[in-house]
Amino acid sequence: MFGPGPLHLSRLAVEKKADVSAVLNAFFNPVDLNVPGLLMQRAVLASGSIPAEAFGGGDSWLTNSIFVALIVMGIILLFTRMATRRMELIPGAKQNFVEFIVEFLYSQVEEILGEKVAKRAFPLLATIFIYVLVSNWFGLLPGVGTMGFAHSEEDLTGPVTLSETAHFTPLLRPASADLNATLGMAVVFMLVWFFITMRETGPVDFLKHIFAPKGGLTGFMWILLVPIFAFVGVIEVISILFRPVSLSLRLFGNVYAGETLLHAMSGMADKLPGAVKFLFDILLPLPFYFMEILVGILQAVVFALLCTVYIQLSTAHDEEEH
Amino acid sequence: MDQLKDILTMFGVTWGKFLAQVFIFLIVYLVLKKFAFGPVMAMLDERKRRIQEGEENLEKIKRDLDEAEAKTHEIIDVANKKSERMIEDARESAETFTNQQRQEAVHEANQIIAKAKEAGRLEQEQMASELKREFGRLVIDTTSKVSGKVLDQDDQERINRETAGQIAL
Numbered sequence: 095m096f097g098p099g100p101l102h103l104s105r106l107a108v109e110k111k112a113d114v115s116a117v118l119n120a121f122f123n124p125v126d127l128n129v130p131g132l133l134m135q136r137a138v139l140a141s142g143s144i145p146a147e148a149f150g151g152g153d154s155w156l157t158n159s160i161f162v163a164l165i166v167m168g169i170i171l172l173f174t175r176m177a178t179r180r181m182e183l184i185p186g187a188k189q190n191f192v193e194f195i196v197e198f199l200y201s202q203v204e205e206i207l208g209e210k211v212a213k214r215a216f217p218l219l220a221t222i223f224i225y226v227l228v229s230n231w232f233g234l235l236p237g238v239g240t241m242g243f244a245h246s247e248e249d250l251t252g253p254v255t256l257s258e259t260a261h262f263t264p265l266l267r268p269a270s271a272d273l274n275a276t277l278g279m280a281v282v283f284m285l286v287w288f289f290i291t292m293r294e295t296g297p298v299d300f301l302k303h304i305f306a307p308k309g310g311l312t313g314f315m316w317i318l319l320v321p322i323f324a325f326v327g328v329i330e331v332i333s334i335l336f337r338p339v340s341l342s343l344r345l346f347g348n349v350y351a352g353e354t355l356l357h358a359m360s361g362m363a364d365k366l367p368g369a370v371k372f373l374f375d376i377l378l379p380l381p382f383y384f385m386e387i388l389v390g391i392l393q394a395v396v397f398a399l400l401c402t403v404y405i406q407l408s409t410a411h412d413e414e415e416h
Numbered sequence: 417m418d419q420l421k422d423i424l425t426m427f428g429v430t431w432g433k434f435l436a437q438v439f440i441f442l443i444v445y446l447v448l449k450k451f452a453f454g455p456v457m458a459m460l461d462e463r464k465r466r467i468q469e470g471e472e473n474l475e476k477i478k479r480d481l482d483e484a485e486a487k488t489h490e491i492i493d494v495a496n497k498k499s500e501r502m503i504e505d506a507r508e509s510a511e512t513f514t515n516q517q518r519q520e521a522v523h524e525a526n527q528i529i530a531k532a533k534e535a536g537r538l539e540q541e542q543m544a545s546e547l548k549r550e551f552g553r554l555v556i557d558t559t560s561k562v563s564g565k566v567l568d569q570d571d572q573e574r575i576n577r578e579t580a581g582q583i584a585l
Contacts, residue, residue, distance in 0.1 A: 145428020155432030163440045170444055174452040181459050183466070196456045217449035225444055269437070273427040278437035282445070346427075 144350070146272040147263045158264055159272030162238070166228050166269055199223060206402050211294060211409050215402070218286050222279060223398035226270055230349055230390030233268025234383060239353055241265045270349040270393075273342060280338035283401050287408070294409040303408065304330050337404060341397060348393050352386045548583055552576035 146159035177188035185193055199220045204212040232238065242264035269275045291300055305327035307319040356379050363374030424430075556575050560567050567575065 143428075144426060146433065148433075153430060153432070155430070155436050157428075157433055160433060160436050160440070163437060167440050167444050171447055174448060178452050178455050181455050183459070183463060185459075192452065193456055193460060196453060197460055200457070200460075217453045218445060220453060221441075221445040221448050224448070225441060269440075272433070272437070273429050274433040275437040275441070277429060278434055279441050282438060282441055 146267055146274065149263070157272065157274075158242070158267040159269050159275060162232060162266050163229070163269035163272075163275055165266075166225065166232055169232075170224060170228055195224070196220065203402055206406050207409070211290065211405065214290055214293070215286070215405050218283065219398050219402055219405075222283065222401060223394050225279070226345065226397050227391055227394035229269040229275070230393060231387065233271060233349060233353060234356075234386055234390065238266040238268060239264045239357065268349055268353065270345055271353055273346045276342035276345040277338065279345075279397075280341040283341070283404075284338050287401070287405055290405055291408040300408065341400060345393050345397050348389055352382075352389055355382055356386065548580045549576075551583060552579045555579045 146157035148154040148157045149161070173188070174192060177192040181189060200212065200216055203216050203219050206212075207215055242262055244262050295303060305324050307316050307323040311319060359379035359382050360375050362378050363371045365371075366374060552575065556567055556572050559575060
């Protein structure tokens with residue numbers, strides 16, 4: 095059913111002067127895609143622009159990325175609802191799966207944070223992991239980033255057109271391929287991080303932890319090292335402030351680059367004859383799909399793990415830290 | 417500041433889109449926290465508690481079983497010892513009884529023998545005295561016939577005495 099390479103649809107949308115229904119129809123009917131002599135507009139079709147595209151253009155908040163985020167949210171909530179609606183001591187398949195995930199994640203978080211802090215931080219960290227993972231893998235589904243609308247560059251709200259200069263707006267774009275989403279998660283995490291840190295250590299201990307000399311120094315040495323540790327503290331504050339930036343850009347960059355890579359691989363054989371091109375369009379991106387599956391879970395792990403480590407660093411006792 | 421604005425614009429970051437993504441993430445977070453992680457963790461804790469309880473019960477049952485086995489062994493040992501003692505007692509009492517019976521029988525037999533002996537002796541004595549008397553009478557008769565003299569009472573008694581003294585039975 096999901097046969098064609100991702101670029102065929104957008105190419106079809108642009109060059110066959112098809113409307114949206116034709117694009118969707120073509121997606122589910124691969125035979126229609128094997129059209130020889132189609133031209134490629136890589137710049138337009140590759141993977142869309144860096145910002146998520148708003149439906150109908152303009153500054154509307156509803157972008158294709160937010161649309162996917164809503165779908166991802168629905169998938170996660172629906173599945174967990176189905177799995178946890180009737181909890182039983184002897185679990186069914188879905189409940190067992192959810193329990194396995196939760197237990198595994200909790201044990202990992204508990205190992206790093208300890209039992210007390212883990213209980214507070216676990217829901218956020220687990221949500222981050224699950225949400226990022228589902229978002230990343232959702233982006234690998236056929237049609238995401240390749241099904242969409244083609245409008246004339248001059249009027250993005252105008253009728254669908256398939257001219258060679260048309261601007262293609264994908265219907266679906268992975269939520270994590272939008273900086274708004276990754277930055278949003280990072281900011282939410284930092285707020286929760288701040289709340290947990292304040293609750294665990296209190297403001298005085300937190301400031302001491304950042305600025306005060308460490309290593310059990312006393313007397314003259316302590317006084318001597320105060321300016322140095324104060325300076326290090328300033329650097330620490332800057333690094334803390336940059337955490338949401340690094341977290342969000344890392345995830346966004348990886349997912350966006352992965353999407354672009356898959357699109358590029360799908361269009362590598364554009365100059366070849368029809369059947370060969372069709373074959374290459376399917377085979378060339380295939381290894382990268384596997385790689386992106388790994389990248390998807392790796393980035394989810396990295397994001398969640400870094401968040402965990404950030405909490406651990408700020409809530410651990412001084413003698414346990416460095 | 418303008419540069420930051422340019423960067424954010426380049427990446428398409430706007431308040432509307434940013435807040436929409438934050439809200440979506442927060443909804444997922446809050447719903448999962450309340451309806452997924454909470455019940456699942458409670459269920460895992462409950463299961464862990466039950467497993468722990470089961471293991472404790474198992475340990476207790478095992479301990480009780482060991483105790484019961486030890487007690488059973490103890491009771492069997494006591495019973496064995498008791499039965500052995502009872503058998504020993506029975507054997508001893510049987511032996512005692514047998515001995516007693518044997519002694520009684522021996523005593524009785526001895527008594528019978530003694531009585532028999534006594535009776536025999538008395539009979540023998542009686543017979544001897546009768547014999548002596550008879551003999552004395554014969555001696556008197558013979559003496560009176562030989563001497564032709566009627567022997568008076570004193571003579572008879574003297575002859576009887578002398579005869580009895582000379583007869584050793």
